[in-house]
Amino acid sequence: MVENSELMKQILTTLLTISGRKTTPSHAVYVMTSTIEKLKKQYSFLNDIDVMDTTFIEEGDQVTVMANINDISKNEFGSALKDIISTLTENLGKEAGHFFFKEISQKLSEDSISTMRDFGIDLGLMQLEQMVSKMGNTLLN
Secondary structure (H helix, E strand, C coil): CCCHHHHHHHHHHHHHHHHHHHCCHHHHHHHHHHHHHHHCCCCHHHHHEEECCCCCCCCCCCEEECHHHHHCCHHHHHHHHHHHHHHHHHHHHHHHCCCHHHHHHHHCCHHHHHHHHHCCCCHHHHHHHHHHHHHHHHHHC
16 A cells, blocks of 8 residues: 555646646646645645646656655545545646546556555546536536
8 A cells, every 4th residue: 555645746746747748837737736725725734745846947856745644544635635636627627638537547556546446536437527527517508
């Protein structure tokens, strides 16, 4: 099982990579930091995450996660992670694209996917929910 801090770093880095390819790296960082900032009210431990725009920096990690996140309960951590993914996808809108969740799962390790499932996060189900929501919006308009 992957530790919370490592899983959070892997997922945020993956989200930034995919989002940056669909928009621009700087825009992806902006959307990510906005998403995390918005969710800090609900999950105070998100204060222990730092996301930097490394577009013009040659070294250093784009995402820094403090180790004390490993002490967060499985339910709270899983809920926060799911909210980050959902909110980011929503904020990206059409730029996220149809296969956004599939791309995430292809880039993450099997260990990370397994740990996410243990936390109640199913990327396949999230993609299906997104598709149903889009179909509902299309029918209403």
